Amino acid sequence: MSSTARLTWLRIRLAFVGISVTLGVVACGSVAVQPMPTATSDGPLVEQLTGEVSDARAMKHLQALQKIADEHGGNRAAGTPGFDASVEYVVGVLRDAGFKASTPTFDASGDDDEDPSVPQRNVIAQTRTGDADHVVMIGAHLDSVEDGPGIVDNGSGVASLLEIATQLGADPSVQNTVRFAFFGDEENGAVGSNGYLEGLSANDRKKIKLYLNVDMVASPNGGYFVQGGKPGSWWRRLRWGSDPETVGPAGSATIGRVLADQLSKTGVTTPEMIEFVGDDESPFIEARIPVGGAESGDEEEKTTQQAKAWGGQAGKPYDPCYHEACDRVDNVNRDLLNHYLRALAGALAHFATSTAELR
Numbered sequence: 001m002s003s004t005a006r007l008t009w010l011r012i013r014l015a016f017v018g019i020s021v022t023l024g025v026v027a028c029g030s031v032a033v034q035p036m037p038t039a040t041s042d043g044p045l046v047e048q049l050t051g052e053v054s055d056a057r058a059m060k061h062l063q064a065l066q067k068i069a070d071e072h073g074g075n076r077a078a079g080t081p082g083f084d085a086s087v088e089y090v091v092g093v094l095r096d097a098g099f100k101a102s103t104p105t106f107d108a109s110g111d112d113d114e115d116p117s118v119p120q121r122n123v124i125a126q127t128r129t130g131d132a133d134h135v136v137m138i139g140a141h142l143d144s145v146e147d148g149p150g151i152v153d154n155g156s157g158v159a160s161l162l163e164i165a166t167q168l169g170a171d172p173s174v175q176n177t178v179r180f181a182f183f184g185d186e187e188n189g190a191v192g193s194n195g196y197l198e199g200l201s202a203n204d205r206k207k208i209k210l211y212l213n214v215d216m217v218a219s220p221n222g223g224y225f226v227q228g229g230k231p232g233s234w235w236r237r238l239r240w241g242s243d244p245e246t247v248g249p250a251g252s253a254t255i256g257r258v259l260a261d262q263l264s265k266t267g268v269t270t271p272e273m274i275e276f277v278g279d280d281e282s283p284f285i286e287a288r289i290p291v292g293g294a295e296s297g298d299e300e301e302k303t304t305q306q307a308k309a310w311g312g313q314a315g316k317p318y319d320p321c322y323h324e325a326c327d328r329v330d331n332v333n334r335d336l337l338n339h340y341l342r343a344l345a346g347a348l349a350h351f352a353t354s355t356a357e358l359r
């Protein structure tokens, strides 16, 4: 390349570097200070439901699940009497709230043809009102690991759904049908949620307009994490990529935004958007159903910045009892549970009223 050409080329390159640095700075600038966009105003159902749900009643469900684990060898793991008793408990609460609860089975025998077929149960209940071709779904896994009673993981999710279902009732005035799911065998790899979607016809899968996953919402040293899409700028898109497994199908960002907005409205400082990690939302992502998720953190350590924003201890796990025998009722962070309960009620009511934003 000639010297003048090289000189010209050098100028072009410098100019280009100049542009990208500027863009980078602008982008970095925008990433750091970009506030969470606020969602549309809340309708009457959001106000009503967020006002009615109570963490005190949710705690009663956690105490009941603890008692079940204590009476069944210390756990509520898939395929155990502790899990079956948990199913009966959830069905009982839903029926008392006026729902027709069903317990569709799924095969939990895994891939090896040698394994005998092991039918296990999910629990499903939905409102009698709302458009049944337009279903808004929320779910939490009901099983624990074998090493402990699973009160934060995931009794806290189950208790939140039971309290929301009880306050909503089976005949609310809603535009869209609301469906509650309590999945089995999540701890062995989202087996129950996979079995649930596989058990539906393609047409029935299409009727599910969104799925909100709730897995651990009361970690003792927890945080406010929301899953769903990608907030903000091209810079983040560049950084995170757009793999549906981690960001969710189109529409997931709207679910994440609405849930984060509802958390902020309960007084939480800037919920953090995180990627999906392969919980019960995975089969819904595979089915191209928009998804969102709420979780308060497990064995990873809280950062200094997070401790400043949300309280708690930096450098310590969000839940030191994660998957341990000590994951009992006294491991529950009531304050976190209270914020998440109201935010989940708000987000569910928001989409039970309208899913227009998802389109």
Ligand SMILES: [Zn+2]
Residues within 6 Å of the ligand: 141, 153, 154, 186, 215, 216
């Ligand atoms: Zn879990």
